[in-house]
Each structure stands twice: as structure tokens, then as C-alpha cells.
Amino acid sequence: MDNFFNDTPDFKFHLSHPLFQKVVALKEKNFKESEQYDYAPLNHEDALDNYEKVLDIVGEICANTIAPNAESVDLEGPHLENNEVIYAKGTTEDYKALYNAGLIGMALPRKYDGLNFPMVPYVMAAEMVARADAGFANIWGLQDCAETIYEFGSEEQKDKYLPRFNRDGVTAAMVLTEPDAGSDLQSVKLKATFDEKENIWKLNGVKRFITNGDADISLVLARSEEGTLDARGLSMFIYDRNDHAVQVRHLEKKLGIKGSPTCELVFKDAPAELVGKERFGLIKYVMALMNSARLGVGAQSVGLADAAYREALKYAEDRAQFGKVILKFPAVYEMITNMKVKIDALRSLLYETTLFVDITKAYEEEMKERSLEKEERMEMKHYMKLANVFTPLIKLTASEACNTIAYDSLQIHGGTGFMKDFPIERIYRDARITSIYEGTSQLQAVAAIKGVTTGVFIEQIKCYDTQVSDKNCEIRTKLHKMTEAFESITNRVLELNNNELIDFHSRRLVEMAGNIIMGYLLVINSQKNESFTKSAKLFVNLVRSENFESYNFIENFEVSELELYKVLKPEEVLEVS
Amino acid sequence: MRPLKIVVLIKQVPDTRNVGPDAMKPDGTVNRGKLDTVFNPDDLHALELALNLKDRIPGTEVTVMTMGPRRAADIIRDSLYRGADHGIMISDKRFGGADTLATSYTLVRAIQKLPSYDIIMGGRQAIDGDTAQVGPQCAEKLGVPQVTYVEGIISITDDEVVAKRRLSKGVETVSSPLPCLITVHGASPACRSKVAKRIMQYKYARTNSEIRPNDGFIKELHSKRPYLTIPEWGVEDIDADETKIGLSGSPTKVKSVESIVLTANEAKVLSDSDLDIETMIKELIDHHIIG
Numbered sequence: 001m002d003n004f005f006n007d008t009p010d011f012k013f014h015l016s017h018p019l020f021q022k023v024v025a026l027k028e029k030n031f032k033e034s035e036q037y038d039y040a041p042l043n044h045e046d047a048l049d050n051y052e053k054v055l056d057i058v059g060e061i062c063a064n065t066i067a068p069n070a071e072s073v074d075l076e077g078p079h080l081e082n083n084e085v086i087y088a089k090g091t092t093e094d095y096k097a098l099y100n101a102g103l104i105g106m107a108l109p110r111k112y113d114g115l116n117f118p119m120v121p122y123v124m125a126a127e128m129v130a131r132a133d134a135g136f137a138n139i140w141g142l143q144d145c146a147e148t149i150y151e152f153g154s155e156e157q158k159d160k161y162l163p164r165f166n167r168d169g170v171t172a173a174m175v176l177t178e179p180d181a182g183s184d185l186q187s188v189k190l191k192a193t194f195d196e197k198e199n200i201w202k203l204n205g206v207k208r209f210i211t212n213g214d215a216d217i218s219l220v221l222a223r224s225e226e227g228t229l230d231a232r233g234l235s236m237f238i239y240d241r242n243d244h245a246v247q248v249r250h251l252e253k254k255l256g257i258k259g260s261p262t263c264e265l266v267f268k269d270a271p272a273e274l275v276g277k278e279r280f281g282l283i284k285y286v287m288a289l290m291n292s293a294r295l296g297v298g299a300q301s302v303g304l305a306d307a308a309y310r311e312a313l314k315y316a317e318d319r320a321q322f323g324k325v326i327l328k329f330p331a332v333y334e335m336i337t338n339m340k341v342k343i344d345a346l347r348s349l350l351y352e353t354t355l356f357v358d359i360t361k362a363y364e365e366e367m368k369e370r371s372l373e374k375e376e377r378m379e380m381k382h383y384m385k386l387a388n389v390f391t392p393l394i395k396l397t398a399s400e401a402c403n404t405i406a407y408d409s410l411q412i413h414g415g416t417g418f419m420k421d422f423p424i425e426r427i428y429r430d431a432r433i434t435s436i437y438e439g440t441s442q443l444q445a446v447a448a449i450k451g452v453t454t455g456v457f458i459e460q461i462k463c464y465d466t467q468v469s470d471k472n473c474e475i476r477t478k479l480h481k482m483t484e485a486f487e488s489i490t491n492r493v494l495e496l497n498n499n500e501l502i503d504f505h506s507r508r509l510v511e512m513a514g515n516i517i518m519g520y521l522l523v524i525n526s527q528k529n530e531s532f533t534k535s536a537k538l539f540v541n542l543v544r545s546e547n548f549e550s551y552n553f554i555e556n557f558e559v560s561e562l563e564l565y566k567v568l569k570p571e572e573v574l575e576v577s
Numbered sequence: 578m579r580p581l582k583i584v585v586l587i588k589q590v591p592d593t594r595n596v597g598p599d600a601m602k603p604d605g606t607v608n609r610g611k612l613d614t615v616f617n618p619d620d621l622h623a624l625e626l627a628l629n630l631k632d633r634i635p636g637t638e639v640t641v642m643t644m645g646p647r648r649a650a651d652i653i654r655d656s657l658y659r660g661a662d663h664g665i666m667i668s669d670k671r672f673g674g675a676d677t678l679a680t681s682y683t684l685v686r687a688i689q690k691l692p693s694y695d696i697i698m699g700g701r702q703a704i705d706g707d708t709a710q711v712g713p714q715c716a717e718k719l720g721v722p723q724v725t726y727v728e729g730i731i732s733i734t735d736d737e738v739v740a741k742r743r744l745s746k747g748v749e750t751v752s753s754p755l756p757c758l759i760t761v762h763g764a765s766p767a768c769r770s771k772v773a774k775r776i777m778q779y780k781y782a783r784t785n786s787e788i789r790p791n792d793g794f795i796k797e798l799h800s801k802r803p804y805l806t807i808p809e810w811g812v813e814d815i816d817a818d819e820t821k822i823g824l825s826g827s828p829t830k831v832k833s834v835e836s837i838v839l840t841a842n843e844a845k846v847l848s849d850s851d852l853d854i855e856t857m858i859k860e861l862i863d864h865h866i867i868g
Contacts, residue, residue, distance in 0.1 A: 038778050038802060039775075041777070050776075050777045050780075053780065054777070057771050060770065100769050100770060100772070101770040101772055106773075115773055115774065115777075
């Protein structure tokens with residue numbers, strides 16, 4: 001039987017990361033819960049075995065239910081009926097399969113009926129689901145909202161909402177965007193007013209582009225402080241669909257991820273519960289939610305890239321032209337090998353980032369029960385710093401790469417790929433959104449550039465370098481040269497002390513760092529598993545030329561040239577307040 | 578509605594759907610070492626039907642029972658992962674070589690050891706022998722009514738079940754008093770998947786003979802969690818008459834087995850004329866290939 005977990009040996013490899021042992025020990029509180037719950041692991045090996053066995057069911061459902069449904073879901077899509085979103089038939093089947101297998105609320109603590117899984121195996125599940133159907137991955141992935149309620153909700157809210165995920169299979173939504181508040185969420189206008197008489201918050205206004213907007217449980221960003229205009233006036237609320245106070249006015253017609261309903265919502269005196277404290281909605285809670293959503297898009301992108309690669313390989317092995325299968329032509333095998341090499345690199349970065357997030361979260365959890373030792377606090381801060389810049393880095397690189405990989409895969413299919421006959425046509429459309437939602441690539445670069453300006457990336461690169469055991473290997477020498485170039489060009493940009501210039505070059509600098517990091521990760525992986533040796537070599541060859549291209553561009557760039565790029569003259573720039 | 582006690586008879590079989598070139602030995606016997614084993618497909622349908630009744634009737638208990646070698650405990654664990662409450666392993670070297678008569682005798686002896694039962698279920702047939710005899714024989718020996726080829730339970734009360742049977746040219750709705758035996762057709766709903774928590778709960782379930790002397794950790798766990806021990810019944814446990822079990826209880830003797838290689842040596846070339854096409858359609862209908 002086909003299985004997306006078993007056909008991807010990288011998953012087991014990444015689960016064997018030494019740092020993951022620490023994550024599991026923290027997350028399982030030294031395996032004490034096995035006395036209380038008979039499904040809790042007894043030790044690290046037992047925990048790993050649990051993750052593998054559960055991921056095996058995810059892999060089975062992905063290969064045998066979700067992937068075969070993807071085409072009909074894309075064709076049928078959801079529709080509105082009496083103000084209710086009705087999913088495509090396949091979507092309902094997919095969700096039911098995962099719910100019946102107990103896979104909703106994977107990361108929630110056992111106390112709330114969850115599986116208490118760390119992020120690493122959870123993100124692996126997300127990657128597989130996205131490979132099967134990227135649109136559906138959104139609906140399933142929105143269980144992230146449960147995490148946010150767990151982190152910031154009151155005890156009462158946790159008891160009320162969290163068990164519903166695993167027990168009833170409720171769906172969730174992040175209700176943030178509005179017509180005038182897309183990337184700039186500070187401009188959110190949806191109004192939250194406290195009704196003194198009923199002792200309850202009420203929401204009024206319009207939200208737009210809301211994925212799975214008709215979910216059972218919604219986290220809504222709203223303006224609770226009248227008269228404010230910025231982030232500090234925004235709070236986060238839980239809206240329960242059982243209150244029937246939101247109208248789904250419209251479903252968007254989209255280029256891709258058509259199975260995932262994108263809703264326009266009208267809130268009319270919708271009762272809601274405040275999450276955490278007033279005015280912390282955007283600055284704290286949405287930021288946390290967004291970070292896990294960005295990691296989710298990273299996983300979705302890697303899943304899509306893998307799906308596109310496998311389609312290309314399958315087609316190129318079968319399709320014969322000029323008397324031989326097209327996989328034998330250099331132009332084709334180069335594209336296919338590059339896809340595989342990039343996927344190995346992206347997946348390594350994805351799980352490296354996830355580990356950083358995992359350790360940070362596990363310490364935060366630990367802090368709820370005891371104060372951390374000084375060493376632990378420092379460690380937590382260290383990984384938090386890394387997670388904060390690696391998260392936008394993986395979101396940026398994986399989403400951009402999955403688009404080019406889908407593009408190349410479609411290219412390999414030739415004219416057939418342009419028709420609706422093969423899955424690649426859908427994958428190509430589905431990939432397009434990844435570099436847009438949960439923060440565009442341009443915004444990820446703005447977030448990740450902090451890793452360049454504060455030196456977090458370069459420090460980590462140097463740390464990776466110490467882990468390379470063969471000090472004289474050729475790849476290491478190449479990575480050294482790339483690192484030197486990256487450092488010198490970064491310093492050159494920073495020395496000019498011009499924020500606009502840093503913004504202008506941010507994507508180039510971030511991508512240079514990302515390439516070096518992925519190169520090192522592949523080299524380190526290849527020390528443990530030979531299957532990465534080829535990828536390490538070819539990846540570094542590939543990105544070395546990319547990095548030098550960026551280096552040359554930045555080196556030859558004069559600050560005065562910025563003016564030449566500006567489309568609007570200074571007096572034409574409208575400052576919208 | 579009172580809670581039911583349901584027993585599902587299950588079998589581990591060679592995976593005959595994925596047969597490689599060396600699945601048969603030159604002498605025509607099955608090369609078991611080259612075939613993976615699987616949960617007999619129809620038995621999975623039976624398990625689903627039982628679990629569905631468990632969903633519908635609170636307190637209902639589903640026990641799976643299999644006769645087979647030690648490794649057949651795999652399908653008991655599989656059933657526990659999917660939602661079965663208990664599993665019983667019937668295993669003894671002396672049960673080996675049983676035909677359908679000896680098998681049904683053995684299963685019935687085991688069923689009679691249970692305190693009570695309302696429905697015995699099983700797949701319509703196993704993909705290794707394809708006899709479809711064991712279920713009906715068990716019903717006869719137990720002296721209970723049998724409903725074969727079932728694809729769904731329409732209704733159930735304290736003392737009667739109404740089921741839909743899938744026949745070659747339609748469906749038939751029948752009722753039967755309880756207790757009864759039901760064999761389940763592959764047209765019924767597919768079995769639900771394994772459940773994440775149950776996998777973690779039951780992955781150390783073992784029969785005693787599966788536990789090796791150096792498995793101290795598993796022994797200790799079984800003493801703390803007794804439900805992890807899968808009961809294992811031998812000849813004496815079910816008070817079986819040794820002349821009725823295994824080879825000695827099996828009148829079926831295989832005289833010879835031939836390995837037949839099917840070849841397509843007959844081909845017809847048709848023109849695209851209406852006459853040729855009509856003739857072909859008529860021929861296909863006459864041979865009951867379509868119709």
C-alpha cells in the first residue's frame with residue numbers, strides 16, 4: 001500500500017537529530033505522563049516509535065485518501081448554502097479520515113485529549129498532507145489555532161474549547177485580514193465593544209480573504225480600543241460558530257488551493273470571548289499565531305515541491321521522444337536532479353527551524369511550572385533568537401522554491417503539463433499562493449534581514465562549520481568562500497548606515513545566508529547518512545554561483561542608483577495614515 | 578438497546594493480491610516465505626461492521642479471535658488499533674494443517690468458552706482458500722442462524738437483527754433472531770483506519786509466547802497493564818478433541834496442485850464496421866462478460 005511516510009526516508013532521518021532528544025525530554029517532562037496516560041511514551045525510543053507509527057497512518061491516509069481526492073476537490077470546490085460553507089465531497093472525506101484516526105489536535109497536551117506531539121513530527125504530518133493536497137492542508141493545518149488558545153487563553157477557555165478538537169474534530173480559522181488591512185494588520189477596523197449589560201464582547205464589521213472562514217472556532221483580531229489607529233488598540237477574540245452571528249457573504253474564486261474556502265465574513269453583534277489581555281492581540285498573540293502559520297507554509301511549500309518533483313520524475317521516466325525516455329536528456333535530468341537537491345536542502349532547513357521552535361516552545365511550557373535555571377534561560381533565548389529569523393527564512397526560501405520547482409515540473413511535462421490532464425497543472429496553481437499569504441516573500445525578507453543585521457545567521461553558520469568533521473573537504477572550502485563573501489558584502493551594506501539600502505538588498509542578503517546555511521546542513525547530514533552526499537555537493541555548486549551573482553550585484557551597486565529605481569518622485573509618495 | 582457482545586473471526590493470509598514471480602514453488606505449492614501476510618480483506622469489512630455496531634450501541638464489546646501461528650497476533654494488534662476491545666489467539670502446533678471442517682470445530686470450541694455472545698461475524702471468505710465455508714460451518718456447529726454475504730445492518734433490537742445481503746443480481750433484506758452468525762461481503766464499508774492514540778496504547782500487546790525471555794521491560798509493562806496480554810488458547814484450553822483438529826481432523830486431502838500459466842493465445846481482429854462491433858457486443862453478452 002502506498003504510504004507518504006515510508007516513501008520519504010528523510011523523515012526518519014530528521015527525527016533522529018540529536019537536538020530532538022532534548023525536545024522530546026522537555027516536551028514529555030522526563031516521561032512522567034506515562035503513569036497517568038497509557039498512550040504516553042515511556043522513554044525517548046518509545047516516543048520516537050510512537051511518532052513513526054502515527055506518521056505512518058498519516059502517510060497512509062495521505063496516499064490512499066487525500067491524494068486520490070485532490071483532483072475532484074480542485075474541480076468541485078466548496079460552495080455556499082444557506083449561509084453555510086459546504087466543502088467538496090472529497091474534502092469532507094479527507095477531514096473525516098484524519099479525524100477518525102485521531103489526528104486533530106496532534107500538538108495539544110494530553111490533558112485536552114491531544115497527542116502532545118512536538119512540532120517536528122507535527123510539521124512532518126503537515127508536509128505530507130500538503131504533498132497530497134495543498135488546499136486541504138490549510139483546513140487541517142488550522143488546528144494551529146488550538147495552540148494559540150492553549151498558549152494565551154484562560155483555563156476556562158482551554159477547558160471549553162481545546163478538547164473539542166480531538167473529540168469532535170472541530171475546524172478553526174484565523175480571522176485577521178480586512179479589505180484595508182492585508183500585510184498591514186495594524187489597520188484592522190473590525191470593532192469589538194464590551195456590552196456591559198450582557199457582560200460580553202460583541203464584534204461588528206467585515207473580514208476578507210479568510211481561509212476556512214466558516215470554521216467552528218475562530219480567532220478574530222478586532223479593535224477593542226475606540227479611537228486608536230495602531231496595533232496597540234487591537235485584541236484577540238474567540239468566536240464560536242454555534243452562536244450563528246456571522247454571515248458568510250461571499251466565497252472567493254481563486255487561481256489555486258480551490259478546495260480551501262476563502263470567505264468574506266460579516267460580523268453582526270457576534271458574541272466573542274477576549275483571549276488573554278486587551279491590546280495584546282496583534283503585538284503578541286497574532287505574532288505567535290503567524291509564526292506557526294509561517295512554519296506551516298514552509299511545510300506546505302516543501303510538500304508541494306516534493307509532489308511536483310515526483311510528478312516530473314514519473315513523467316520523464318515514461319515519456320519517450322526521439323527514441324528514448326526524456327529523462328535521458330541532459331536538459332531534463334539536470335532539472336530533475338536540481339529539484340531533488342533543492343528539496344533535500346529545504347527539508348533540512350525546515351526541520352532545523354522546527355527544532356528551534358520546538359525547543360523554545362518546550363522551555364516556555366516549562367516556565368509555566370517552574371522558573372528556569374540560568375543556563376536554561378540562556379539556551380531558550382538562544383533558540384528563540386534562531387527561531388525568529390529561521391522561520392521567515394524557511395517561509396521565504398521554501399515558498400519561492402516550490403514555485404520554481406512546480407514551474408520546472410510543468411515544463412518537463414511539455415504541452416501536456418499545460419492541459420488539465422496531469423496533477424502538475426493543479427500543483428503549479430496551488431504553489432502560487434505560498435509566497436503570498438501569511439506574509440509575502442518581501443515581508444519575510446524584512447523579518448529575516450534581522451538575522452543578517454544582528455549577526456545571528458553568521459554566528460550560526462560558524463557554529464555549523466565547527467560541526468564539519470572533514471576539515472579539508474572541498475565543499476567546506478567552497479562554503480568558506482561563500483561565507484567570506486557574505487560577511488564582507490553584509491558589512492559593506494551595513495557600514496553605509498542606510499535603512500533604505502538595507503531594505504533594498506534584504507532579499508539578496510537573506511537568500512545568500514539561507515544558501516550557505518542549507519549547504520552546511522546538507523554537509524552535516526551527509527556525515528551521518530550518505531544519501532545526502534550528492535545533494536550536498538550539487539547544492540553548494542548550484543547556490544555558489546547564485547551567491548556570487550548577488551555579491552557582484554551588491555558590490556557594484558552605488559547608493560545613488562537607488563534613485564533610478566524609484567518610480568515615484570518624493571513629492572508623489574502618499575503617506576496614508 | 579442492551580449492549581452486545583460481538584466476536585469477529587479474523588485470519589492472517591498470504592497477500593495473494595501482490596504476488597511476485599517466485600510466489601509459487603516449482604512443485605506448485607505456495608512459497609510462503611516470499612509472500613507478505615495481510616489481514617484478510619473481508620475480515621476487515623467484518624471488523625468495521627462490528628465496530629459500527631459498537632458506535633451505535635453504547636457498551637457493546639468487540640472481541641476478535643484468530644487461529645493461526647504466533648505471528649498472526651499482528652492482526653489482533655491491528656484490530657485493537659482500529660477499535661476492537663479484546664483479542665484472543667488460538668494457537669497450538671496441533672491445530673496446524675486444518676481444513677475448513679477442523680478450523681470451524683476449533684473456532685466453535687473457543688467461542689463456546691466465552692461467557693456469552695450475541696453476534697459472531699467474519700469475512701465472507703479468505704483470499705487464500707476462497708472457500709467461504711468456515712463461517713457457515715461455525716453457525717451450524719453452534720446451532721445459530723446464519724446470514725451470509727451481508728453488506729450492512731439495517732436495524733437491530735434486543736433479540737433481532739435486520740441485515741442487507743449482497744447477492745449476484747441484487748440485494749436481499751433478511752431478519753434473524755440473536756444470537757446469530759454473519760459473514761460480511763467486501764461491498765460493505767471499508768474498515769476505519771488505525772487510531773493514533775490506540776496505536777500508542779496497544780503497541781506492546783503481546784501473547785505470552787511472543788514475549789522473549791529477555792523482554793523484561795514488556796513483562797513488567799504487562800504486569801502493570803494486564804489488558805496488554807493477549808490470551809492464547811491451546812488444545813487443552815478449549816477442551817478440543819484431538820481427532821477433530823489439525824491434520825487429523827481434516828478430511829480434505831490435496832491430491833495435486835498444478836501451476837497454470839495463463840497465456841493470451843487467442844486474439845481477434847475486428848474492423849470498425851457496425852456489423853463487426855455488433856457481433857462482438859452480442860458475443861460478449863452471450864458469454865456474460867457484459868450485460
